[in-house]
Amino acid sequence: MRLSRYFLPTLKENPSEAQIVSHRLMLRAGLIRQASAGIYSWLPLGFRVLKRIEQIVREEQDAAGCHELLMPTIQSADLWRESGRYEDYGKEMLRIKDRHERDMLYGPTNEELITAIFRDSVRSYRELPKLLYHIQWKFRDEVRPRFGVMRGREFLMKDSYSFDLDQAGARRAYNKMFVAYLRTFARMGLKAIPMQADTGPIGGDLSHEFIILAETGESQVYCDRELVDFDVLGEAVDYEADLQPMVDRWASRYAATDEKHDPVRFAALPEARRIEARGIEVGHIFYFGTKYSAPMRAEVSGPTGEMVPLHMGSYGIGVSRLAGAIIEASHDGNGIVWPDAVAPFKVGLINVKADDAACGKAADELYDRLRAAGIEVLYDDTEERAGAKFANMDLIGLPWQILVGPRGVKAGTVELKRRAGGERAELSAEAALAKLA
Numbered sequence: 382m383r384l385s386r387y388f389l390p391t392l393k394e395n396p397s398e399a400q401i402v403s404h405r406l407m408l409r410a411g412l413i414r415q416a417s418a419g420i421y422s423w424l425p426l427g428f429r430v431l432k433r434i435e436q437i438v439r440e441e442q443d444a445a446g447c448h449e450l451l452m453p454t455i456q457s458a459d460l461w462r463e464s465g466r467y468e469d470y471g472k473e474m475l476r477i478k479d480r481h482e483r484d485m486l487y488g489p490t491n492e493e494l495i496t497a498i499f500r501d502s503v504r505s506y507r508e509l510p511k512l513l514y515h516i517q518w519k520f521r522d523e524v525r526p527r528f529g530v531m532r533g534r535e536f537l538m539k540d541s542y543s544f545d546l547d548q549a550g551a552r553r554a555y556n557k558m559f560v561a562y563l564r565t566f567a568r569m570g571l572k573a574i575p576m577q578a579d580t581g582p583i584g585g586d587l588s589h590e591f592i593i594l595a596e597t598g599e600s601q602v603y604c605d606r607e608l609v610d611f612d613v614l615g616e617a618v619d620y621e622a623d624l625q626p627m628v629d630r631w632a633s634r635y636a637a638t639d640e641k642h643d644p645v646r647f648a649a650l651p652e653a654r655r656i657e658a659r660g661i662e663v664g665h666i667f668y669f670g671t672k673y674s675a676p677m678r679a680e681v682s683g684p685t686g687e688m689v690p691l692h693m694g695s696y697g698i699g700v701s702r703l704a705g706a707i708i709e710a711s712h713d714g715n716g717i718v719w720p721d722a723v724a725p726f727k728v729g730l731i732n733v734k735a736d737d738a739a740c741g742k743a744a745d746e747l748y749d750r751l752r753a754a755g756i757e758v759l760y761d762d763t764e765e766r767a768g769a770k771f772a773n774m775d776l777i778g779l780p781w782q783i784l785v786g787p788r789g790v791k792a793g794t795v796e797l798k799r800r801a802g803g804e805r806a807e808l809s810a811e812a813a814l815a816k817l818a
């Protein structure tokens with residue numbers, strides 16, 4: 382992509398409305414713009430990041446045997462009356478009337494709708510277990526939307542739902558999601574720690590929040606330091622095998638949010654291992670048994686012919702929140718430092734001297750070669766002065782930068798810079814290409 386043709390409205394000044402670094406950087410780097418309180422437009426660069434995050438989430442859900450579908454954002458109130466949550470949800474729910482005066486709502490979550498879909502199509506325990514998910518916008522009329530996309534009113538969520546005959550089956554589904562979540566966040570360069578958590582309006586008695594540690598997090602959390610160093614991506618996962626030992630390895634260590642904190646158990650840890658910190662919740666998984674299936678009569682015939690209500694769980698990931706959370710975890714004084722896996726482009730190519738014909742030619746050629754090699758590149762071919770280009774490229778945080786300047790053009794070299802750490806090397810264009818390919 383040539384920057385001269387792209388739409389990347391970056392800001393030089395810090396926007397006054399942003400209180401935390403990720404919000405500031407998302408506005409400054411031209412990723413998002415606020416449409417109204419807690420509601421954001423995703424500009425081209427931000428949208429690429431959002432799609433990257435979504436794709437990692439999708440790949441790990443698919444690997445765990447979860448099937449993607451898409452439910453609507455607008456739902457009928459009648460379904461929510463069946464579960465009893467229409468009244469319970471209170472002011473957080475955006476309620477709408479259609480032209481026939483029917484009560485509708487903008488979905489804050491989808492337990493009711495998926496339960497209705499399932500009960501209308503599945504009759505026998507033989508069709509179980511099933512895991513379904515979608516990635517769809519939600520609306521919650523939060524009292525205090527803040528921190529940009531971290532606590533929005535409209536936000537993108539991946540929500541999965543599991544259907545099993547009994548509690549043991551539901552536990553297997555829960556474990557699959559537990560492991561899939563560990564992998565998902567690790568692939569994004571995050572250290573997310575599963576912590577015992579409150580279930581809130583979703584309900585149920587088994588629940589973990591996946592929390593990344595960050596000073597600006599909204600939750601107070603407590604955990605065993607050793608969890609931070611657990612390796613996640615090192616071992617291959619067989620989702621058909623018993624995942625309980627792997628889950629226990631994590632769940633047996635102390636990790637809890639404020640609501641579930643047990644000071645006595647925490648104090649039993651050696652002092653050097655006690656972490657008390659702030660955390661950002663990037664995912665939340667729940668087992669809630671028959672909370673929805675019983676009142677909504679989502680039943681299947683069991684092995685002996687009797688009708689039994691489904692055992693269910695739901696599993697959420699804050700896809701849009703993750704864009705902010707990743708920046709909280711990965712930035713420096715100059716801007717964002719995107720982990721490779723979610724970066725909007727892999728490389729930023731800079732023509733350091735816009736008015737130098739030889740530089741322009743060399744940079745154009747390298748741009749073509751990078752693209753031919755399938756490397757995603759944002760090429761700053763604008764007339765800006767070099768200093769402004771460098772600052773801008775650091776701000777948007779692409780993992781690699783290639784600088785093409787007059788001295789290098791004479792010597793037959795370019796400068797390759799790693800955004801994280803700032804390491805630089807002078808090398809031939811061929812060597813730079815080989816390194817990036």
Ligand code: 5CA
Pocket residue numbers: 489490491492521523530531532533534535536538539540541583662663664665695696697698699700701702
């Ligand atoms: N139905 C369940 C699981 S599918 C559910 O709604 N869970 S949740 O309420 O915990 O939300 C799931 C995830 O969405 C959270 O872990 C969080 O990462 C994200 N999320 C929740 N509220 C917001 C919000 N206001 N803004 C941005 N992300 C949010």
